[in-house]
Amino acid sequence: MKKKFHHLTSIVALAFVLMGINLFSSKHWFRFDLTDNQQYTLSDSTKNIVSSLDDVLTLRIYFSENLPPQLLELRRQVTDLCEEFKQYAGDKLQVEYKDPGKSPAEEQKLAMLGIPPVQLNVINKDKQEVAKVYLGAALFYQDKTEVIPLIDRIDHLEYELVENILKISEKEKPRLAFWVGAGETAMGSGFKLLHTQLERRFSVVDVEKKNAAEVLSEANALLLLAPEHFSAKEVKLLDGFIERGGNLLAFVDAVEVKPGLIPEERKTGIEDLLKQWGIEVRSDFVLDASNAFASFSGGAVTYHLPYPFWPKVLPEHFHPEIPMVSHLESLVLPWASSLTLPGSTETLNVDLLARTTPKAISTSLGNLSSLSPDKASELFQTGVHEELNLAAYLHGVFPSLYHQKKTALPAKLVLVGTSRFLRDNFLQLFPENILFLENAVDALTTGDALVGIRSRLSTHRPLREQDEAVFMALRVLNLLVAPLILLTVGGIILFRRKRKRKTLLASLEANA
Structure with missing residues (x-):
């Protein structure tokens, strides 16, 4: 009877413990x-x-x-x-x-x-x-x-x-000026998806020649896409915007890709302004061993091939300490140009946001007649492999092109040597590209609040390319491991059997 009562008490106590744990x-x-x-x-x-x-x-x-x-x-x-x-x-x-x-x-x-x-x-x-x-x-x-x-x-x-x-708790949406090419609208320039996405969080205003000065004077940040043939007046507006402490995101195409994959030099009109800041967007194309696939038609057949002219930046080639890129998993930059950057000074900090792998090459327009995959393979065999700069973040006081003695306010600049990765067709192919742009706009306007959350939306786990020596070592190891395990297990079993037999014989001899 006591035993049954003890079991019942234990059950009731356990139930109370579980109820307490559940409540806590x-x-x-x-x-x-x-x-x-x-x-x-x-x-x-x-x-x-x-x-x-x-x-x-x-x-x-x-x-x-x-x-x-x-x-x-x-x-x-x-x-x-x-x-x-x-x-x-x-x-x-x-x-x-x-x-x-x-x-x-x-x-x-x-x-x-x-x-x-x-x-x-x-x-x-x-x-x-x-x-x-x-x-x-x-x-x-x-x-x-x-x-x-x-x-x-x-x-x-x-x-x-x-x-x-x-959005709902902000008193007013940040104003983002949207300046495309030579004053085109986003809808007619291939940046419609980007424009629509940014309108969810920002008051986006298109910049045109007639309203450029007014829009820039009220903007929290300026998104400059594919500038072309900027006039002296427009360059002066950009210089003044930075001088007043503006936030500029510049995505610059220094080279053009014509139909048939024919390359051609492109004049932006802002070369002198960038040079004043110690920057050059080089008239070249970057080819990288880490790249995205592209589709090419050959008659009735479509081929999907690795295309080195579309470098793909992976996590290890982003700056690990800058929030706008530190959690990104990939960024594809089609037909990108490399950047020449100044060193950091007491008044201007220069950080490299993204770079290529050490197996990248830079090729000037003089060496190119076509941007075909075959031409890329040829260039890889003859080019000099090196790490190249793809995206940069500069913050501090920028020297003015027009007012050498005037005191400027601290400004911010995010610079990439291509705007194509944000066009509608490439955003549809590589939707993770928008994360970089949204992170950059947030970092320059409202801060890093959404950056860490947004970066978790993309999960990219590509297979890593292995050196030939590593590949051969793994292959040999794979061939040898199984036989070695079998030999080891068999040897242990044989040794134990012999020892057991020896012990048995010794016991029989002792009994005899």
């Missing part, structure tokens, strides 16, 4: 995140942003109650993430969960907010049916509203929430 963990919970980029852990930027809200923000999650089984895990993950947000925001964040399908009036409100229902094919009682569900969210802050029309994946949700929190 609901208030003070934690998780172990073993993913490489801490995918399931809030970034420090997120924690700082949500914990510093000035007023109460309401986050309303609109998920249908009767979701198909394949979406139940998504709902759990969204709930966990929202509760983690609330843990750091405290009373400044209210999280509400609603099922709009229960009320036609609520569905009408969502339609006005811009959160549509999603049509899904589901199997119910061995029949395929179309289900209407809601998978959206809305943020309400003071008199402002931002929406996330569709939540279909958890890995982007932290970034989307923080981006919308920043």
